[in-house]
Structures are given as C-alpha cells and as structure tokens.
Amino acid sequence: MSTAPGAPALTGSSLIGAADVLPAGVGFHAVDPVSGTELEPVYGEAGPAEVERATVLAAAAFPVYRRTTGDQRAAFLESVAAHVEALGSALTERVTAETGLPAARVAGELARTVGQLRLFATVLRDGGWHGVRVDTPLPDRSPLPRPDLRQRSVPVGPVAVFGASNFPLAFSVAGGDTASALAAGCPVVVKGHPAHPGTSELVGRAIRAAVVDHGLPEGTFSLLHGTTHELGTALVADPRIQAVGFTGSRGGGLALVAAAQRRPAPIPVYAEMSSVNPVFLLPGALAARGPATAATYATSVTGSAGQLCTQPGLVFALDGPDTDAFVTAASAAVAEVTAGPMLTSGIAGALDRGADAMAATAGVDTVGQGTVDPELAFPGLPRLFVTDGDTFLTTPALAGEVFGPTSLVVRVRDVDQLRQIVGGLEGQLTATVHLAESDHDLAAELIGELELVAGRILVNGWPTGVEVGHAMVHGGPFPATSAPATTSVGTRAIERFLRPVVYQDVPEDLLPPELHRAADVPALVDGVRRS
Amino acid sequence: MSTAPGAPALTGSSLIGAADVLPAGVGFHAVDPVSGTELEPVYGEAGPAEVERATVLAAAAFPVYRRTTGDQRAAFLESVAAHVEALGSALTERVTAETGLPAARVAGELARTVGQLRLFATVLRDGGWHGVRVDTPLPDRSPLPRPDLRQRSVPVGPVAVFGASNFPLAFSVAGGDTASALAAGCPVVVKGHPAHPGTSELVGRAIRAAVVDHGLPEGTFSLLHGTTHELGTALVADPRIQAVGFTGSRGGGLALVAAAQRRPAPIPVYAEMSSVNPVFLLPGALAARGPATAATYATSVTGSAGQLCTQPGLVFALDGPDTDAFVTAASAAVAEVTAGPMLTSGIAGALDRGADAMAATAGVDTVGQGTVDPELAFPGLPRLFVTDGDTFLTTPALAGEVFGPTSLVVRVRDVDQLRQIVGGLEGQLTATVHLAESDHDLAAELIGELELVAGRILVNGWPTGVEVGHAMVHGGPFPATSAPATTSVGTRAIERFLRPVVYQDVPEDLLPPELHRAADVPALVDGVRRS
Structure with a gap:
C-alpha cells in the first residue's frame, strides 16, 4: 500500500479531537480480502479511556458547534467533501485493498459520499431544516389570550456513528449518518468499522482538516478504532452521547438498542439492520x-x-x-x-x-x-x-x-x-x-x-443502488430498521438528530435568528406555509 | 348521577367495535373524590380475550380505514366532536363527579377536546400531512439515470391509547392521542383510565356513533375498561398494535416501553411521563x-x-x-x-x-x-x-x-x-x-x-395551560417523554403515527392520488416547496 503524494501517512491512531491517540496493547490490522494478507499499519484498540476522551471533547464542542449557522455548517460540509476528494488515489486504492470492491464501485461510492455532503449543504442553506412553525399571538382572544408560539428544531447533542462494513465511504466515517448529524449541528464520534481502518483514518483526517480550516472546536469530530463489542457498547452507554446511527447486522443493531435502553436516560438508536428485499x-x-x-x-x-x-x-x-x-x-x-x-x-x-x-x-x-x-x-x-x-x-x-x-x-x-x-x-x-x-x-x-x-x-427495477435525494426513504418497519418513521439516506435523515422546541412569549432579542419576525426562512405560520 | 335526556345510559361495558362487552367476574366503580362514594354502574374488567377481540377488529378495520381520504377523516373527526358536544351536561356532570375538577376547568377541557378534533380536520384538508416529496426523473443523467421518486406518509397501523387520569377529556378517550392517530389513518384501541370510566364510556359511545354515521368499519375504535397492569401490557404486547400513546407516571410509561421492546417486533411508545417544569x-x-x-x-x-x-x-x-x-x-x-x-x-x-x-x-x-x-x-x-x-x-x-x-x-x-x-x-x-x-x-x-x-x-408566564396549535411542542428529553423528537399536543402529533414510503418508478395509475403528477397537495419537488 503506497501513499499518494500529499495524502497523510497512515499511523494506526484513533483521532480524538486534535490528537492522534495510539492506545498501548494489542492492535489489529486490516486484511486484504483478495490475498488474505494483513495490511500495515497496526491499529490500536480504543477502550473506555478513549471513549471518555472523545465524548468529553464532543460535549465541550457542542455548545459552540450547535450555534454555528446553517451557512457555516454548509461551508464546513463542503470542505469535508473537498478534503475527501483531495485524497485521490491514496483513498481509492486503500478502499480497494481493504474491501476488494471493484474500482467502478469505489469510484461511484466516493462520488455518492461527497455528493451527499454537498446535498446536506444545500439543505442547510435552504433553511427548511429549522422546522419553523409560528402561531401568532391573539391577545384579545376569549376566554384566554393566545400566546406567541415559535417552534424550531435544535440538535440533540453528540452523536455516535458506527461505520458499516459494506459501505467503506458512503456509510462510514464521512458517510450518511455523519453528514446528517454534522448538518444538524451535532458533534460526531465515529467508531470506524475494523475491516477498513486505513480508509477510516484517511477520511477521518480529511474531516479533521475541515474542522481546523473552519475554526471549529476539535471535539466536533473524533474517530475511534476497535474490534470489540465492548467499545461500541461503551460509546452508546456514555451519558454525553444523545443519539446513535448504525448500519449493520440485526444482532449488532439490537445489542446497541438494548444498551441505549439500559441507560439511566435512554436515547434513540437509528439502526438499519436486516432486509431480504422481496x-x-x-x-x-x-x-x-x-x-x-x-x-x-x-x-x-x-x-x-x-x-x-x-x-x-x-x-x-x-x-x-x-x-x-x-x-x-x-x-x-x-x-x-x-x-x-x-x-x-x-x-x-x-x-x-x-x-x-x-x-x-x-x-x-x-x-x-x-x-x-x-x-x-x-x-x-x-x-x-x-x-x-x-x-x-x-x-x-x-x-x-x-x-x-x-x-x-x-x-x-x-x-x-x-x-x-x-x-x-x-x-x-x-x-x-x-x-x-x-x-x-x-x-x-x-x-x-x-x-x-x-x-x-x-x-420494474432492482433495489440495489440507492438514490440520494430529497424523496429517498432508506428505512422500513422492524427488523429493517429500529426506527421506521425515519430514513438513513436522503435529506430527511437530518431529522433524526433534531428535536423541536417551542418558544412561548420570548422577546425578539432573546429568540434565535430564524424565529425573528423578519426571518427569511421557510415556515408554517398559523398553519399556512411561507417559503 | 342523573343522565341527561338523549345521552346514553351508562352500562359498565367495554365498547369493542359495535359490541357492548361486559366481562364476567369482579368489576370496579368510579369513586367521587369529593365524597369518596362509589358511582354506579360497575365496570367490567377487560382481559386478554377483550384485548384480542378489539385488536382483531382494529386490524380488520385498518385496510379500509387507512384508505379513507383526508377529507373523509376530517368529516369523521368533526362528527366525533359534534357527538361529544351533544352529550352536554350528562358528560360534564359525570366528569365532575368522577374527577372533582371545577366546572370551569371541565368546560375549558371540553372545548379543547372538540377544538383539537376540529384542528386535525383542518390539517387533513390541508394535505401537508401527506409529507409529499418528489425527485423528478433524470433519464439522461450519467453515469446512471435518476429514477422517479415519490414519497408520502402512510399510517403505521392500529394504535393503543392510554387515557390519562388528569385529563379526562383532552387526553383520554377522544383526546389528543386518539385524535392524532385517527387523523393519521390508524384505528385506535383505548384503555380508558379507571378513575373516570363513566366519562370514558360516554365519550366512547360518541366516537362509536361517528363511526356508524360515516360507515366506517366497527374496529376503527374500541374502548377497554380495566384497572390492571396486565391489561395495559397485553395491549402493548399484542402483535396487531403498531404504536402506543401514553400520558401518565414515569413508572407506568417505562413499563410500557419495556413491554414494547420485549415484542418480537418492537414498536414505538410515545410516553409523556414526568416533569417538574423549572x-x-x-x-x-x-x-x-x-x-x-x-x-x-x-x-x-x-x-x-x-x-x-x-x-x-x-x-x-x-x-x-x-x-x-x-x-x-x-x-x-x-x-x-x-x-x-x-x-x-x-x-x-x-x-x-x-x-x-x-x-x-x-x-x-x-x-x-x-x-x-x-x-x-x-x-x-x-x-x-x-x-x-x-x-x-x-x-x-x-x-x-x-x-x-x-x-x-x-x-x-x-x-x-x-x-x-x-x-x-x-x-x-x-x-x-x-x-x-x-x-x-x-x-x-x-x-x-x-x-x-x-x-x-x-x-414571563406559567407553563400550565397548553395551547393546542400548529407550533406547540408538548414533549422534551427523557424522562419528560420517551420520544423527545415528537410532540403529543398540537398538529405535529400526527407525525407519530405516520411513516414515510417512497415509490420508485411506479406508474401513475398505481400511485396513490396524492402522488399523481397533477396532485394539488403541498410538496417538496426537487428540494423546492410547492404549496
């Protein structure tokens, strides 16, 4: 595995905020599925200390990151896309080496990955994601006046994302779950899939570079490497994590759902698990x-x-x-x-x-x-x-x-x-x-x-090949997913990491900008749509 | 407790579809909280047989009820409101007798109850609830054409609603959860709160009358009476039930969430549980x-x-x-x-x-x-x-x-x-x-x-008194609710009982009407809002 000029050398480190962290102890290698040989370098196994460090940083980043504007986050996501693209053949060759997927598939998946980051940028600039709803006050209503009610969506907090084995780019470190969570204003801690740690590290470094470029808090993004179920469970159990995105097996998804339900304060797990697609x-x-x-x-x-x-x-x-x-x-x-x-x-x-x-x-x-x-x-x-x-x-x-x-x-x-x-x-x-x-x-x-x-x-088609757009639904009733009312592909995925809040009789100067009376964002005003 | 002219006499029966069912065995009475005396009649305890009968009917009703149009369901909800109002003093007197709530509160709650049924009728006529999103086809796109993608929301199936002790009208038999589930196209099986069974029976008969008026399947609505935890658990565990609405204690809500998670196919429980409202x-x-x-x-x-x-x-x-x-x-x-x-x-x-x-x-x-x-x-x-x-x-x-x-x-x-x-x-x-x-x-x-x-x-206000409108959020992070991304009050509550489905390259004559090319419903078309 050679490294292209300009692409970062692989180190085997987890990327925890701004720090490269290589835990001591046993590590693991990626394996070339064509030859069966191990690929360098060795990746360190992240454990509870690394989970704590990443989630503490994510929680520290949240107050700043969630207050970035939609335009700021749009520029950040576009920067992530550009940094991923700049990895060039270093990335696609590593993907091929770690997954054995054919070159055309890897190229297509890379295009999808950067495309969906850019698509979420358009969603952020549009402003519909704020979910603004306004019921105007009726001070003279009898028997009681109607207050001023202004609803918007807020990000839920730090999100844990589990990379999928079968989509080393589009549903992994900078994949759909990461893109939608970052778009929503949530810091992300990724547990990379251990089958493609080099791909994960390259993409993780691209995200980190974008974090630096845009002056965002380092905890906006972290990447943990590991092979153990304990790592995933610890991440879901961490009290700072507020939602989970997962694509994988039914057993794996159900284990994470159970871990999330055992928390003192349970959180949603958006698990895409199992489907035979009749x-x-x-x-x-x-x-x-x-x-x-x-x-x-x-x-x-x-x-x-x-x-x-x-x-x-x-x-x-x-x-x-x-x-x-x-x-x-x-x-x-x-x-x-x-x-x-x-x-x-x-x-x-x-x-x-x-x-x-x-x-x-x-x-x-x-x-x-x-x-x-x-x-x-x-x-x-x-x-x-x-x-x-x-x-x-x-x-x-x-x-x-x-x-x-x-x-x-x-x-x-x-x-x-x-x-x-x-x-x-x-x-x-x-x-x-x-x-x-x-x-x-x-x-x-x-x-x-x-x-x-x-x-x-x-x-009259075949279900393989999922279009990423505004109308796509990649979801479905259990066991296809653990959250049938949502989608993991397409722009509606941002909704999984948002929560509505209504502001009642809050003065204009204490309202977020998108709820100001003169705000130019799509809204439902007294039940009527305003674009 | 006298019965007003024209109001139905109380029988103590559960209302299972079109049938009055009075299970044998011990029953229970409502108790006047002012005097401490028992109120007639005795109410039969529903058990597993009644759960089965009600959910079988609900499942049988679903294929018909879910295909009613928004306009048809709007008229049905308005009919429910009218039948509830027609109960007049028979209803308000029974509420007072069973709850001890002051008359002004009961009158206000009745107004809220019929008001929210009528509000959901306006939502249904507006059509925004369909959640239509269209990505138009790009047959010449390279390397792959974009298919025709048309998204809408479908109802999830029969819903179990648990009446709240403290809102005998607005969050009970014909309350917010029932209104939003019926609006979504879901048959409803209510477990009435045992503290106000007479109120529940009166309101239940009003809903049944509207079901008959509109020629809907009898299983569109059932009401079960009972005092046991087993009854609630059996209802949530029933495989025909697809979602649950609950307002009550933290312990009660968590027990239902656990029961729903133990199912072979878990379902969402929308539980509003505990809040001190700082x-x-x-x-x-x-x-x-x-x-x-x-x-x-x-x-x-x-x-x-x-x-x-x-x-x-x-x-x-x-x-x-x-x-x-x-x-x-x-x-x-x-x-x-x-x-x-x-x-x-x-x-x-x-x-x-x-x-x-x-x-x-x-x-x-x-x-x-x-x-x-x-x-x-x-x-x-x-x-x-x-x-x-x-x-x-x-x-x-x-x-x-x-x-x-x-x-x-x-x-x-x-x-x-x-x-x-x-x-x-x-x-x-x-x-x-x-x-x-x-x-x-x-x-x-x-x-x-x-x-x-x-x-x-x-x-500068007080949180008691929840406005029912388009912008209200009655929800919040755990333990306030089990589903922080949703609201139980206001028009967005309908979303809890809907699920998105996308139709890819489906010919016009096989699409639901709201996805036809000439459909006049609010939609997001290629990312642009169309009212």
Whole structure:
C-alpha cells in the first residue's frame, strides 16, 4: 500500500479531537480480502479511556458547534467533501485493498459520499431544516389570550456513528449518518468499522482538516478504532452521547438498542439492520421479458458480491412455464459470474454457512452457481436457489437474510398463496414489483400491501443502488430498521438528530435568528406555509 | 348521577367495535373524590380475550380505514366532536363527579377536546400531512439515470391509547392521542383510565356513533375498561398494535416501553411521563414585580389541585431581599388556597407521601400551607417549600416530581450555582424564565441552556395551560417523554403515527392520488416547496 503524494501517512491512531491517540496493547490490522494478507499499519484498540476522551471533547464542542449557522455548517460540509476528494488515489486504492470492491464501485461510492455532503449543504442553506412553525399571538382572544408560539428544531447533542462494513465511504466515517448529524449541528464520534481502518483514518483526517480550516472546536469530530463489542457498547452507554446511527447486522443493531435502553436516560438508536428485499415477478412481466429480467436480476444479486443492504434475496413468481424460463435464464446468468471477494473472512464464513443451510433445506434446489477464483482469500460464491411456496411458508428460516451473492426464487402456487406469503413478510427496506399492463389489478393489490411492509416500493427495477435525494426513504418497519418513521439516506435523515422546541412569549432579542419576525426562512405560520 | 335526556345510559361495558362487552367476574366503580362514594354502574374488567377481540377488529378495520381520504377523516373527526358536544351536561356532570375538577376547568377541557378534533380536520384538508416529496426523473443523467421518486406518509397501523387520569377529556378517550392517530389513518384501541370510566364510556359511545354515521368499519375504535397492569401490557404486547400513546407516571410509561421492546417486533411508545417544569425568577423581574408574580405562581401551582403535567414544581431565584419578598407573598397566597380534591385516593396518598418527605428533608422549610375542607374525601393540601441551592444540589430527590399542589423554591447562592443547577436538570416538558430588561444577558445564557432540557421555553408566564396549535411542542428529553423528537399536543402529533414510503418508478395509475403528477397537495419537488 503506497501513499499518494500529499495524502497523510497512515499511523494506526484513533483521532480524538486534535490528537492522534495510539492506545498501548494489542492492535489489529486490516486484511486484504483478495490475498488474505494483513495490511500495515497496526491499529490500536480504543477502550473506555478513549471513549471518555472523545465524548468529553464532543460535549465541550457542542455548545459552540450547535450555534454555528446553517451557512457555516454548509461551508464546513463542503470542505469535508473537498478534503475527501483531495485524497485521490491514496483513498481509492486503500478502499480497494481493504474491501476488494471493484474500482467502478469505489469510484461511484466516493462520488455518492461527497455528493451527499454537498446535498446536506444545500439543505442547510435552504433553511427548511429549522422546522419553523409560528402561531401568532391573539391577545384579545376569549376566554384566554393566545400566546406567541415559535417552534424550531435544535440538535440533540453528540452523536455516535458506527461505520458499516459494506459501505467503506458512503456509510462510514464521512458517510450518511455523519453528514446528517454534522448538518444538524451535532458533534460526531465515529467508531470506524475494523475491516477498513486505513480508509477510516484517511477520511477521518480529511474531516479533521475541515474542522481546523473552519475554526471549529476539535471535539466536533473524533474517530475511534476497535474490534470489540465492548467499545461500541461503551460509546452508546456514555451519558454525553444523545443519539446513535448504525448500519449493520440485526444482532449488532439490537445489542446497541438494548444498551441505549439500559441507560439511566435512554436515547434513540437509528439502526438499519436486516432486509431480504422481496421481489415479485408478475405473470405479464414474465411473459413479456422474463429472460431479460433474469439477466438484470443476476447482476443485482451478485454486484459488490451481494453485500448490499438492498440486495434482492427473495423472488416470488407464480409457478408456470414463464417462471421456468426465468429460472433457467437466471441460473445461466449466475453461472457466468465469478465470485468476488467478501469483505471479511467473517462475512465470507457467514455466507457459506447461510447458503449451505439453504442448499441443505428439504424442498430447496440449487439451480445456479458461479465460479470461484482459487487464489481468492475470502470468496463469495454466487448461488441461486429455488423452492416452492409450501416449503417457503413452512420453513421460516428461508425468509431470513443471507448476506452475500445468493438469492432464492419461490414458485408460488397461486394468487391466494402469494397473498399468504405477503401477509407474513417481516419489515423490509425495499419491495419490488415487476409488472406489465396486464398485471395492473394484482400489482395494485400487491403495492397496497407492500407499502405496509417496506420503506421503498420499486416497479420494474432492482433495489440495489440507492438514490440520494430529497424523496429517498432508506428505512422500513422492524427488523429493517429500529426506527421506521425515519430514513438513513436522503435529506430527511437530518431529522433524526433534531428535536423541536417551542418558544412561548420570548422577546425578539432573546429568540434565535430564524424565529425573528423578519426571518427569511421557510415556515408554517398559523398553519399556512411561507417559503 | 342523573343522565341527561338523549345521552346514553351508562352500562359498565367495554365498547369493542359495535359490541357492548361486559366481562364476567369482579368489576370496579368510579369513586367521587369529593365524597369518596362509589358511582354506579360497575365496570367490567377487560382481559386478554377483550384485548384480542378489539385488536382483531382494529386490524380488520385498518385496510379500509387507512384508505379513507383526508377529507373523509376530517368529516369523521368533526362528527366525533359534534357527538361529544351533544352529550352536554350528562358528560360534564359525570366528569365532575368522577374527577372533582371545577366546572370551569371541565368546560375549558371540553372545548379543547372538540377544538383539537376540529384542528386535525383542518390539517387533513390541508394535505401537508401527506409529507409529499418528489425527485423528478433524470433519464439522461450519467453515469446512471435518476429514477422517479415519490414519497408520502402512510399510517403505521392500529394504535393503543392510554387515557390519562388528569385529563379526562383532552387526553383520554377522544383526546389528543386518539385524535392524532385517527387523523393519521390508524384505528385506535383505548384503555380508558379507571378513575373516570363513566366519562370514558360516554365519550366512547360518541366516537362509536361517528363511526356508524360515516360507515366506517366497527374496529376503527374500541374502548377497554380495566384497572390492571396486565391489561395495559397485553395491549402493548399484542402483535396487531403498531404504536402506543401514553400520558401518565414515569413508572407506568417505562413499563410500557419495556413491554414494547420485549415484542418480537418492537414498536414505538410515545410516553409523556414526568416533569417538574423549572421556573427561573431573574433579579430584575423579582425587583420589578415579585409579589405580583407570587400570586400568579400560587394559582399555577394549585390550579386543578396541581394535577397538571406542566405544573411548576421547582422555582429558582438568586438569594436576597427580593426573593424573601417573593417567598413571603407566595406563602401568603398559598395559605389562602383551600385544598381541592385529588383525582383518586392513590394520587392523594402519593401526594401526601411525597410532600411529607419533602417537608421532612433536612434543609427544607415549609413556608406556606393551604387549608383543607374536612368533608373532602381525597384532599390535596397545597404546600410551599423553600430550600437553598446547596441542599438542592446534594439532595437529588428534591428534583423529582411530586404530583399535586406543591412547589419548592430554591434560594440560589449566585449565578455560578445557578449554572451548576441548570447543568444537572433532567429533561422537562417546560422551562420558564421571568425576566426584566435588565436580566437580558443572564436570560440569554439561561434560555440557551434550557432549550437543551425542555420542549417548551416560556418567558414571563406559567407553563400550565397548553395551547393546542400548529407550533406547540408538548414533549422534551427523557424522562419528560420517551420520544423527545415528537410532540403529543398540537398538529405535529400526527407525525407519530405516520411513516414515510417512497415509490420508485411506479406508474401513475398505481400511485396513490396524492402522488399523481397533477396532485394539488403541498410538496417538496426537487428540494423546492410547492404549496
């Protein structure tokens, strides 16, 4: 791993405010998932002392950082984006070395990462995030006057962000949770994912540089490295932390939720956890374009070695010749895929166990399988399974997530069985319907049910590839997330780190600027929108 | 207890959909808190069978009720208001008999109750509640096209509402939680508070009449009577229930939160629990109008026998002659108050224990005490206590809520001690500052801290009396509520029972009407507000 000119050298340190901190004791290395070799340097394990130091600094930064204006924070986020971009090939090469993700994916993820930082800058400049609502006073109202009521949103306080293994940039150190929390006015303490500590350090140093450039308190941002559950639990339990953003496994998310609930003062944990992203192939769509759909399906299943939260792990189709043709084409497409590397040996092992268990389930057939490069340290074998609706309904494990490039096609007996299956689905990030004109009635019924199950409904597409915008929802009912009323992607994510406060009869000179009578911010005034 | 002509006779039944259900076994009576006598009829204890029956009906109603239009639900809520109003003196007399609240308070609460139902009707007709966001497609964008993304909010499903003891109308069967959940499109199962079952039955029958008038499914609304914790826990644990609204004690709220977290699929509990509503009397205000402030303070402390969530239980003032004068005037004002009845013997007992403990605390003086009518069954003795800042800081119990007509004035040594006290406050529904021009700098600092502690900041008023409007926030950090990002009063309360869903590339004829391209609803289109 070479370092590009101008990019910081990796030190293995946690970044706690302005200080590089390399705790004594055992450390850990990143591992190249292609070769299986350890990557330098060694990263020190942060512990309770480092958590305390980072959160004390974050709490000290909060009174200053929360009072920065939206314009100031917009400029800061844009500066973070610029510093991340300036890392250039030093960053993308390290991402590739630590994750094995293909170059095009890394480039796309980098663009998304800086793009969402800049998108939050536009949100901050717009001012709608203040959530201003005004009820004007009615001093002569009988029997009691109406007071002057002015509502705005305030940041909740220091936020803990857990980097995701599968998005080393877009949902890691300067990813969506960090961007939305910083946008809201909350200092951030990131626990970097131990699978990509070098990527985390590079990006962390870029954020720190922006903190320095903008004269912000050092505790506005810290990055802790570590591999232990204790580190994460200590961070969530710390009384200075006021909210948590997490993307990862169901077990990990639930452990953090439990830790947050055990606190003397519980806090919200926004955990994005588990989704199999069901897809429904309706008869008209299969008849019109089944084989073409099979090809794009295989791409969505196996891209990034299937390590995407929105990977389509379950496909439902009514049994019949068109479904046979789809399965044949999908099997052939999967067979042409060469296994990519999984992010870690642990994830690779979990994939093998999960896929082997599915293959061994009575009533499940393995109909397609990719190839493995024998040189690959942690291969993720693409596999396509098929079962029938009766087996699916009587084998609850088949509805669970297998993280990686596998998918299960369920041949459904009839529409009644399809209804039964839909009625039993757990909460999902996405649900997809492939349809043609002739499928209208069934599609309408299905979408009407799926909107109760998922945060995003797609038609004639694939759920992988999440657009970052104003309208996106990356969320959904439990177990997809722990907070179904929110999204972790898109501009509404800022709401997770804000809380409304109303000021009653507070004189103008004691009100925050956005609540002044002449303030030029979007507001709801006596129930009427003012832009 | 007479029944007015036209008002339904009380039966003691739970109202489960269209059926009156009177479970066998022991029942309970309401008790007149003035006389201590039991009021007829006997109310049957609902149990698991009734929970099951009500939630099954609610789940069956949901697919129909959630598809009603905003206009249809607006008309339904207005019909509920009209049916409640039509109960006339039968309702207000029963409220008085069951709660001992004064007639003016009951009349005001009735007006608030029907007013908030009608306010939610205006919200529904406005359409902003749909939360529409649209990102228009960019089919030619490189490297990937942007899909068509259309976000709206959907109701979460059947909601359990727990009636509050202290708001027999405005936060009970047809109160704020019910109004906001019904507005959102969620069927409601209310567990009525056992202290006012007759009031609950009357109001429940009014809602049922509106359900019938509007041809809605019977399961849109049910009312269960009962006194046991098991009933509440069973309701929260029921898999058909998707969210919970609760107003009551900290212990009760935390028990429901725990029950909701133990579910296989946890759900949000919106619990409004505990607040002492600190008030800060700044030097300029005390000098200018201390005695006048003392009179309004005593009214706020003892009104409704102090049984209001926003009752000011703690007052902080810098020690000195003006504070002496305030305490003297407040003591005199409290001494003139005759004890009103507490809502229940349990609440009266808790008040006596809490106030006795405070009176017995070393460093705390009882400086004012009202009088008790010896005929009163459950009197709530008004008491005013004074302590000093050192005692307050070293006696954490003094910062806890004593529900009833008591309050504690803390003589604070200096501004530094005031800062220390503010830094240690728990989350609150409200925080109040009394100030004059000369207090500007201290007030600015104080408000800057209090906005992190409370959901509502008031200047030169008293927190009792919550305005229901678009800008109100009745909420705050733990332990004031379990969900600090939300409000239980005001139009934003509807958001607690909604969840965003985005529709990606869904054809127009499969989209809900509010997402059609020509829809005339408020929306954020490509980040720009459209009214």
